[in-house]
Amino acid sequence: MGLMLFPGDGDIDSPDVSWSCTGFGMFRAWLARAEGLALDEMRGFGGDRPWTEVSTTLTPLLDHPDDEGHLTPMECAAILPRLREIAEQPQKDPSDPVTQRRVDDVRELVAVLHHCVDQNVDLVFG
Numbered sequence: 001m002g003l004m005l006f007p008g009d010g011d012i013d014s015p016d017v018s019w020s021c022t023g024f025g026m027f028r029a030w031l032a033r034a035e036g037l038a039l040d041e042m043r044g045f046g047g048d049r050p051w052t053e054v055s056t057t058l059t060p061l062l063d064h065p066d067d068e069g070h071l072t073p074m075e076c077a078a079i080l081p082r083l084r085e086i087a088e089q090p091q092k093d094p095s096d097p098v099t100q101r102r103v104d105d106v107r108e109l110v111a112v113l114h115h116c117v118d119q120n121v122d123l124v125f126g
Helices: 021-034 073-088 098-121
Strands: 002-007 017-020 123-125
Touching: 002 021, 002 098, 017 021, 017 098, 021 098, 073 098, 073 123
Parallel strands: none
Antiparallel strands: 002 017, 002 123
16 A cells, blocks of 8 residues: 555646655655654654644644645645755765655655646645
8 A cells, every 4th residue: 555645636647756655654754854853753653742842844744644635735835945955955875775765755746746836736645
């Protein structure tokens, strides 16, 4: 079983990004580390730290059910700049295949979010 993030525009040709459930968990943990957070310390991920204690524009993406719900076009627009920064920042080991996979995932997600903003449609978790 896996997870797909896609625009809620009903167009099967729209961009999407997908992971296994485990892969999405690793992706979110990597994004959280980029924000200086340990995802496993956060409420909903095994920890007790409330999301209200953190300040990151990625909160709507990080603190979201894995396989249901949506983000609004406004939430997508708020997340985009930080994801672009993460994708473009120098990595400690750019030749590491895991790091390269995460950066590629960010770039794919940026394309999907950009489409959602441009078309004014929700990002669907499914």
